[in-house]
Amino acid sequence: MAPRDPYDVLGVSKTANDAELKKAYRKLARELHPDRNPNDPTAEERFKDVQAAYDILSDNEKRQAYDRYGASGPGGGFGPGGGGRYENVDLGDLSDILGSFGSFFGRGGRAARPQPERGADFESRVRISFEDALAGVQVRVPIEVQTACHVCGGSGAEPGTAPRTCPDCQGSGVISDSQGLFALSHPCQRCRGNGVIVDKPCKNCRGAGRERVTRRYQVKVPPGAKDGTRIRLKGKGEAGRNGGPPGDLFVRVEVEPSTLYERRGADLVLDVPVTFPEAALGATVQIPTPGGPVALKVPSGSESGKLLRVKGRGAPKLNGGGNGDLLARLRVTVPEKLSKGEREALEAYQRSSREQPRAHLNGTAA
Numbered sequence: 001m002a003p004r005d006p007y008d009v010l011g012v013s014k015t016a017n018d019a020e021l022k023k024a025y026r027k028l029a030r031e032l033h034p035d036r037n038p039n040d041p042t043a044e045e046r047f048k049d050v051q052a053a054y055d056i057l058s059d060n061e062k063r064q065a066y067d068r069y070g071a072s073g074p075g076g077g078f079g080p081g082g083g084g085r086y087e088n089v090d091l092g093d094l095s096d097i098l099g100s101f102g103s104f105f106g107r108g109g110r111a112a113r114p115q116p117e118r119g120a121d122f123e124s125r126v127r128i129s130f131e132d133a134l135a136g137v138q139v140r141v142p143i144e145v146q147t148a149c150h151v152c153g154g155s156g157a158e159p160g161t162a163p164r165t166c167p168d169c170q171g172s173g174v175i176s177d178s179q180g181l182f183a184l185s186h187p188c189q190r191c192r193g194n195g196v197i198v199d200k201p202c203k204n205c206r207g208a209g210r211e212r213v214t215r216r217y218q219v220k221v222p223p224g225a226k227d228g229t230r231i232r233l234k235g236k237g238e239a240g241r242n243g244g245p246p247g248d249l250f251v252r253v254e255v256e257p258s259t260l261y262e263r264r265g266a267d268l269v270l271d272v273p274v275t276f277p278e279a280a281l282g283a284t285v286q287i288p289t290p291g292g293p294v295a296l297k298v299p300s301g302s303e304s305g306k307l308l309r310v311k312g313r314g315a316p317k318l319n320g321g322g323n324g325d326l327l328a329r330l331r332v333t334v335p336e337k338l339s340k341g342e343r344e345a346l347e348a349y350q351r352s353s354r355e356q357p358r359a360h361l362n363g364t365a366a
């Protein structure tokens with residue numbers, strides 16, 4: 001089939017100006033639009049011809065090429081034919097008369113249907129005690145989320161009524177003004193870009209279609225959680241849009257500090273007061289650990305600040321693999337009061353140690 005003359009298709013003269021072209025085109029597009037002629041293949045065929053013809057004549061370069069070379073064009077063909085060419089049609093220019101143009105042609109331009117969009121992630125915080133962080137704990141996390149209104153199902157319209165297609169933008173949400181080759185568009189003011197108008201808004205959501213609800217999730221904080229540990233609950237974030245997947249919920253764990261232990265990863269540091277004789281002579285002292293008290297052997301000659309490692313008595317490791325260690329930090333204490341016997345014993349010790357050199361202070365003493 002030979003391609004039809006685009007001037008014939010639109011019913012305009014060879015000298016028609018832009019305004020005349022556009023007027024003829026709009027009239028035909030309205031008449032032949034598939035929405036107005038359902039199940040009429042002839043109308044659909046003609047509609048495509050009109051699109052193709054306008055595609056050529058509204059583009060100065062294509063029009064000049066057509067005028068010079070005719071229907072066969074300089075290197076290929078004009079006229080209706082390949083389905084792909086319709087993607088070149090300036091959809092922004094059409095959207096005011098062709099409400100469902102985007103859905104009719106599928107992907108095709110600015111009026112294409114909305115893309116699936118993943119919902120946003122949420123973050124929440126829970127504060128737990130140091131002991132709970134070591135042992136693991138179940139907590140309830142309340143999250144305020146936006147969901148489709150349970151009364152109107154998200155339409156925003158009072159139950160029993162339905163939103164109607166916006167007559168200004170024909171449901172596209174966009175108003176376009178064509179100026180030469182460029183189509184300028186702006187959101188439709190009447191429907192605020194929604195494409196639909198709600199005459200009787202739902203009382204529950206005041207027409208928004210969404211409402212805030214509080215959801216509570218049971219969250220398992222694993223044994224050994226640290227301050228700042230994030231727990232991910234897949235799919236518990238904001239709902240996706242247009243069929244997109246939901247976001248995730250991240251629960252950030254805040255751990256209260258302990259009065260006893262200082263945390264170093266999976267290791268715990270515990271200050272252990274020892275007397276001077278215990279440090280000097282060695283001793284066995286009872287110390288607390290998260291798993292219960294243990295006997296700590298203090299070797300003779302231990303200095304204040306010495307760290308003694310008790311294997312496997314620290315915090316559980318988050319990725320499994322047992323526990324960290326407990327690090328006992330010795331603090332040699334000085335008694336405030338002495339009995340007579342203690343004083344005599346210390347004075348005897350002082351006399352015997354006075355003559356010992358203090359090598360590291362040599363040269364700095366006055």
Ligand SMILES: [Zn+2]
Binds near residue numbers: 149202203205207208
């Ligand atoms: Zn509602």
Ligand SMILES: [Zn+2]
Binds near residue numbers: 188191195
């Ligand atoms: Zn509108």
